[in-house]
Amino acid sequence: MLRYILRRKNLIALLSGILIIFAFLMKWTAGNMLLFEWALIIASIIGAAPIVLQAYQALRVKVVSIDVLVSIAVAGAFVIRNYEESAIVTFLFLFGAFLEQRTLNKTRSAIKELTEMAPESALKKMENGEFVEVDVDDVDVGDTLLVKTGAKVPVDGTVITGEGSINEASITGESIPVAKEQGLKVFAGTILDNGTLQIVADRVGEDTTFGKIIELVEDAQDSKSEAERFIDRFSKYYTPAVLVLSFIVWLITKDLELAITILVLGCPGALVIGVPVSNVAGIGNGARNGILLKGSEVIGDFSRIDTMVFDKTGTLTxxxxxxxxxxFYGDNTDKAMDYLGSVERESDHPLANAVLESIGDREFHAVDSTEVVKGEGIVAKVNGHRVAVGNVALMTREGVQLSSNAKSDVERLEVNGNSLVLTAVNGELSIVMGIKDQIREGVKGDLQR
Incomplete structure (x- = not known):
């Protein structure tokens, strides 16, 4: 019964509010004082039920909470037949709890999004040497796992065989995939863009880097704001103080109604409802302006900041x-673009898709032979021409001379944060491309606001 009532606090608050509105309508429109009083009495009783139960639970662990004060005040209001106060006090208390829960639900949506990103299964190597799909919870440290193209890495581990490119944006925020080979580390929740890897599990479950991120977000969002912590401390002293003051007034005046009035007036309705209302208003106002605030603590912190640091990838970019x-350099640039597209079509390099998207529909040629130079690029034979596609180091290896203008362009692009793709045909530089994560449209104006 106790759980049934506490789980339906929001419904009870709604019913209490409806009864209070009905009561005042009967008083102001029909002048029916009987219905007015009975509606308020019913609203007080059903509204007080969860509060009294919470007060009982607090007293069992020897804590004099605000629930105790509200319960006594409501009982006192009944004694002096002040049903308006008892009904409104209980409604405000329950409404404040509803707003506080709504704030928590809004902030915890981020945790739900994170957990949905976590891998749920893995291809585990069994004793017979075959890989079988198992639940990620069944993976232990030291197990050998297979990760295929497009799959999520299920655990933190080390590559033992294979090569590929992994999108680590969920961990590092960087949009450009990272090449992985034997001996390199991989992280749970990242995505293998191309290639096939076998990894040995180093950390599993909550011990993975991704698991730690989820844990940190949960801790941050469950933490109370400074104002809420103050109210918790304040209530420890406020509730006993009001009870003692009311008792002293009764001892001195022998006026029970006056003592109960002090109890009713001392109910911290504004204190209980003020913080949740301000938090909901702040989070809602931020959402309307495209800003998602993860918890009430953030709102307080914003009032003291003088510098703001943004996560670049996917936020500003x-x-x-x-x-x-x-x-472009030299003549026959159209042919050079055709050759570049032909080579990049054969490549699994992370930047190849960006190059092909920029090139668009071209006349592609068959690639007769390719030589991959690790960390530098590709040298290929296309339509009888030697085509080198890669970075400055590859150009140096191929003996391609960069003019002063080309060197200046390369330096400028690098300073602006570009990754470079240079194309040389038969030893002559033809194309320099700068590739980077582009700034979102309108982000400068948004920041200036």
């Missing part, structure tokens, strides 16, 4: 690398 600038 689009979240996907694209070609920001293309510079």
């Amino acid at each position: 689009v979240g996907n690398p694209s070609v920001s600038e293309t510079i």
Whole structure:
């Protein structure tokens, strides 16, 4: 019965509010004082039920909470037949609890989004050497796992065989995939864009980096704001103080009604409802302006900040690398673009998609042979021409001379945060592309506001 009532506090608050409105309508429109009083009495009784139960639970653990004060005040209001006060006090108390719960539900939606990103299954190597899909909770440290293209890495581990590119944006925030090979670390929740990897599990479950991130978010969102902590401390002394004051007034005046009036007036309705209302209003106002506030503590912190640091990837930027600038050198640049597209179509490099998207529909040629130079790029034979696509180090290896203008362009693009893709045909530089995660449209104006 106790759980049944406490779980339906919001419904009880709604019914109490409806009864209070009905009572005053009967008084102001029909002048029916009988219905007015009985509606308020019923509203007081059903509204007081969860509060009295919470007060009882607090007294069992020797805590004189605000629930105790409200319960005594409501009982006192009944004694002096002040049903308006008893009904309104209980309604405000329950409404404040509803607003507080609504704030928590809003902030915990971020945790739900995080947990949905967590991997649920893994391909585990069994004793017979075959890989079988199992629940991620069945993976132990030291198990060998297979990660295929497009799959989430299920645990923190170390690559033992295979090569591939992993999107680690969920962990590091960087949009450009990271190349992985034997001996390198991988993290749970990241996505293998291409390739196939076998990894050995180093950390599983809540011990993974992704699990720790979820734990930190949960701790941050469950923490109370400074104002809420103050109210908790204040209530420890406020409730006994009001009870003692009311008792002293009764001892001195022998006026029970006056003593009970002090109890009713001492009910901290504004204190209980003030913080939740301000939190909900602040979070709602932020959402209307495109700002998601993760908890009431953040609202208080914003009043004291003088510097704001943003996560760049996916916040200030689009979240996907694209070609920001293309510079051509020499003649036959159209042919050079055809050759570049032909080579990139054969590549699984993380930047290849950005290059192909920028190039668009071209005349592609068959690639006769390719040589991958680790950390530098690709050298290929296309339509009888030697085509080198990669960074400055590859150009140096191929003996491609960069003019003063090309060197200046390369330096400028690097300073502006671009990753470079240079294309040389038969030893002559033809194209320099700058690739980076683009700034979101209108973000400068948003920041200036």
